[in-house]
Amino acid sequence: MRRRLGGVLDAIGRTPMLDLSKMVGKRGVRLLAKAEFLNPGGSVKDRPAMYIVLDAIRRGELGQGRRLLDATSGNMGIGYALVCAALGIPLTLVVPGNVSPVKLDLLRYLGAELVVTDPLEGIDGAILKAREIYEANPKAYFYADQYSNPANPLAHYETTGREILVQTRGRVTHFVAGVGTSGTLMGVGRRLRESLRNVKIVEVQPEEHLHGIEGLKRMDEAIRPAIYDQGFADERVFVSTEEAYRMARDLARLMGVPAGPSSAANVAAALRVASELEQGVVVTVLPDSAQRYLHLLKSWGLT
Numbered sequence: 532m533r534r535r536l537g538g539v540l541d542a543i544g545r546t547p548m549l550d551l552s553k554m555v556g557k558r559g560v561r562l563l564a565k566a567e568f569l570n571p572g573g574s575v576k577d578r579p580a581m582y583i584v585l586d587a588i589r590r591g592e593l594g595q596g597r598r599l600l601d602a603t604s605g606n607m608g609i610g611y612a613l614v615c616a617a618l619g620i621p622l623t624l625v626v627p628g629n630v631s632p633v634k635l636d637l638l639r640y641l642g643a644e645l646v647v648t649d650p651l652e653g654i655d656g657a658i659l660k661a662r663e664i665y666e667a668n669p670k671a672y673f674y675a676d677q678y679s680n681p682a683n684p685l686a687h688y689e690t691t692g693r694e695i696l697v698q699t700r701g702r703v704t705h706f707v708a709g710v711g712t713s714g715t716l717m718g719v720g721r722r723l724r725e726s727l728r729n730v731k732i733v734e735v736q737p738e739e740h741l742h743g744i745e746g747l748k749r750m751d752e753a754i755r756p757a758i759y760d761q762g763f764a765d766e767r768v769f770v771s772t773e774e775a776y777r778m779a780r781d782l783a784r785l786m787g788v789p790a791g792p793s794s795a796a797n798v799a800a801a802l803r804v805a806s807e808l809e810q811g812v813v814v815t816v817l818p819d820s821a822q823r824y825l826h827l828l829k830s831w832g833l834t
């Protein structure tokens with residue numbers, strides 16, 4: 532039982548596990564997906580946002596009007612914005628201009644100050660700008676740096692990973708997750724490996740360098756997260772933007788699951804893993820909802 536923290540913080544985590552085994556169509560192979568889009572901020576990132584903020588408060592890095600500063604492609608920002616609003620902490624977010632307009636509006640609505648960077652430079656451009664803002668005035672900010680902050684994978688180790696063990700009664704054989712900061716993959720992966728010696732960890736990355744799977748990162752790009760261990764996963768699967776978007780529609784139309792492109796990339800990769808098994812329990816996560824990407828799905832002619 533987790534300690535009650537009060538307000539919206541108590542609604543973070545403990546998400547349901549959806550049974551998508553019908554998509555595999557094999558008797559002995561189950562496909563399960565954690566519905567992270569049901570978190571109050573609408574994504575998996577509520578979990579690390581809460582851990583990072585609470586850890587910084589505990590260590591005396593936040594409080595007395597100090598602003599939390601970070602670069603985000605949107606979802607972590609929404610997590611920070613909820614938690615910071617609930618705890619009275621001022622927030623500055625650096626966001627690439629290609630983030631969906633719905634996310635930007637929601638961030639402003641939750642009271643965050645936004646610095647929008649060149650969409651062509653993606654998340655790496657936002658990270659460089661956040662570092663610049665921090666270095667110009669280090670006393671005014673706590674630079675949360677979700678890409679290096681150990682509280683990010685710790686959130687998944689202590690909550691997501693533990694929940695997966697409980698919800699599968701320890702029967703998970705494969706865990707499949709896309710990497711952005713890599714917090715989900717590293718934290719859940721460590722927790723599962725600790726309890727299940729033979730569990731296989733499968734990492735998902737976008738196939739193209741210029742891709743449309745928001746939240747995921749090609750790890751051969753310029754800025755590699757400090758929390759990421761390149762040798763950690765047992766297997767790496769690449770998914771194209773087109774495959775992710777088509778799978779997003781399949782999930783909606785065939786399963787009634789309104790999942791976003793990174794969720795669909797995870798499911799596409801999990802189905803590839805499942806297709807090679809005779810027996811197994813493949814678990815993945817659905818980081819956010821299709822609702823945030825309807826404009827993009829529409830531009831692909833998929834709505």
Ligand SMILES: Cc1ncc(COP(=O)(O)O)c(C=O)c1O
Pocket residue numbers: 574576604606607709710711712713714715716745746747791793794818819
């Ligand atoms: C929609 C979406 N999917 C996947 C991820 C990747 O999660 P992680 O940062 O834990 O690797 C993120 C991270 O921001 C995200 O926003």
